[in-house]
Amino acid sequence: MLALVLAAGCGNASAEVKLLVRDGTVRAVGSECSGTGAYAALHRSAKFTVRGAEGKQVAEGVLPAGKAVAALEEDLKVPRVPTFCELTFAVSLPVADTYDLVVEGEPIRLQRKDNQLVGMVP
Numbered sequence: 001m002l003a004l005v006l007a008a009g010c011g012n013a014s015a016e017v018k019l020l021v022r023d024g025t026v027r028a029v030g031s032e033c034s035g036t037g038a039y040a041a042l043h044r045s046a047k048f049t050v051r052g053a054e055g056k057q058v059a060e061g062v063l064p065a066g067k068a069v070a071a072l073e074e075d076l077k078v079p080r081v082p083t084f085c086e087l088t089f090a091v092s093l094p095v096a097d098t099y100d101l102v103v104e105g106e107p108i109r110l111q112r113k114d115n116q117l118v119g120m121v122p
Contacts, residue, residue: 012059012092017110017117019101020069021085027068033085034066039121041104042066042087050091051100051107063103064089093117 021035021042035042044065052058066085093099100107101119110117 012094014090015093015117016115017087017089017091017101017119019063019066019087019108019110019119019121021066021087021121022071023085024071024082025068025085026080027083027085028080029068029070029083031068032065033068033083035085035121039085042085042121046103048101048103050093050110051102052094053096053098055100058099059091059093061089061091063087 046063050059066087068083071082097112099110108119110119
């Protein structure tokens with residue numbers, strides 16, 4: 001599911017954002033998730049803005065639901081394991097190497113890696 005995005009300006013390109021919320025919550029891998037505890041603001045339908053290098057807003061939208069990914073490589077042989085919540089969505093942005101994603105509170109740095117913008121919390 002992609003986030004609804006409104007972006008202003010010319011020269012924008014669609015970019016895939018992968019936000020990894022390292023909350024260590026016990027879940028079934030692949031299940032729908034959102035951030036927990038201190039990261040509860042990172043959930044489906046939470047409004048976000050993206051700021052460019054100069055702090056100017058370059059896009060806005062809403063987050064999609066996340067998907068639980070295993071926090072450990074080891075097979076624990078149980079149905080629910082420590083996981084991270086990964087939110088993946090597309091956004092239209094001017095071309096740059098870094099951005100700040102703001103949901104609530106402190107900005108989350110997004111850095112370009114291969115063809116994605118990647119951010120990690122905490």
